[in-house]
Amino acid sequence: MNTAFLRDLAAPLMDAHPAAHALALNFGQVLVRVHTNSSALREKLAAYFRDFLAAPELCGAPGQADIAITAIESASPDLGLVYTPKQPESGKAWIKEEYIDLADGRIVRKRLTNMLFLFGGGFNLAVGPCLANENQVVNFINNRFIEWKVNRGCLLFHAAGVSVGDTGLAIAGFAGMGKSTLALHVMRLGTDFVSNDRVMARREADGLAMYGLAKMPRINPGTIVHNESLRTVVTPREREEFLSMDADALWSLERKYDAFIDECFGPGRYRLKARLAGLALLNWRRGGGPLSVREVDLAKRPDLHPVFMKQVGLFYEADGPALEPGFTSESYLDLLRGCPVLELSGGVDFEAAAKYLRDFLDASAART
Structure with a gap:
């Protein structure tokens, strides 16, 4: 560990x-609370997080x-x-990040x-060219929220989340x-949105709760053109271009777009907490025949x-040694x-999977 101190390095900046x-x-x-010089x-x-804006008087309230x-x-x-x-994850070649641990924290460089x-x-x-890399600032803000939740007993899931009222499903x-x-x-099919790529969950007094992130889905062209609700995410010209492509080429095209939930599905459809009523695991493949859905016992399926x-990664700092998360199969x-x-x-x-999961959510909500 380097003996330099984080705040001393940050003070001149x-x-x-x-x-x-x-x-x-x-x-x-x-x-x-986010403060910036820009x-x-x-x-x-403010535009990105418009569904989550707090009262303006809280912007500068010290200590709150x-x-x-x-x-x-x-x-x-x-x-x-x-x-x-x-080092990159398995199957990936590029080193995207580097870091250094200091006496009182960590620095990550992209x-x-x-x-x-x-x-x-x-x-x-x-700090750096934030305006040109807004998405990295958004991710940093959300990573601080993940840290907050994990340090208060949550496990991190690599999952999306939807809900019907207070009844949620992780995917x-x-x-x-x-x-x-x-x-x-x-x-x-009329659900609310909880999270796109990360879900945190923990046991609470009234049952199993899941928490989402204020992170808009970043989706590819194949997702956009096969969901009518996402029509506004791309221009008509882009849509025509994507529809003219071969199906395999379309789904493999690496071009990402932010899909704002309020623009695509209407206002008031984003919630960050729900009761976790189920977990759906995708283990399908193109050309694999009819869709099959069955309930499984995870204790007998370590392959799943x-x-x-999901491990917390570089952007996590435990709030003391006692709270270092044990993200093991047994804990999940x-x-x-x-x-x-x-x-x-x-x-x-x-389409068939969406209908099945919506029916599952309705049945789960009816039991509560």
Whole structure:
């Protein structure tokens, strides 16, 4: 561990770039306050998080925020540190991030954008070309919320989430199997949206609860053109281009778009908490025949555990050694005890799967 201190390194940056603009966000009774030196960045973030804006008078109220974050728009600073590359995940070749652990926190550097993220002990700072990399600032804000929830007993799931009223369903799947695509197909059937790619869950006094992130789905063209509710995400010309493509080429096209829930499905359709009534696991494939859905016992299916388990990664700091999360198969099995788990196998069929899951949610809601 480096003996340098996070706040000492950050102080000259913050003194040189006073963060005079503030934004208050309400993430399900967790107050997040963002300060920035850029009015343009403040407006961009306000537009992105428009479903979660808190009262303006909370923007600058000292001591009231549960999570405080500063984002400085500037050239990327050289702090004179030697970073350790984060090795890519299995199947990926590029090193995207590097980091250094300090006496009181961690710094993560994004190699492609030169964005720096400093965090530890409740101090959170993003610095660099923030306006050109708004999505990384959004991710940093959401990562602070993940840390907050994990440090209060949640396990992290690699899953999307939808709900009918207070009754929620998490949807997980192996890479490329379409958990976000399926969640948005279920949304067409009148559900609310809870989360796109990460879900946190824990046992509470009234049962198993899941929490989502204020992160809009980032979807590919194949998802867009096969869901009428997503028509406004791309221009008519882009839609025509995508529809003219071969099906395999379309689904493999790596071009991402933000799908704002209010624009695609109407206002008031985003909630960040629901009762976790079930977990759906996608284990299907194209050309795999008819869709098959069955309830499974996860204790007998360790092959399915990697579908939903998710480690916290570089952007997490435990709130003391006692709270270092034990993200093991046993901890997930214990948490999910009594929660129905559905395996969707056979062939890919988003419409049939969406109808089945909507019926499952209705039946679960009726039992409460």
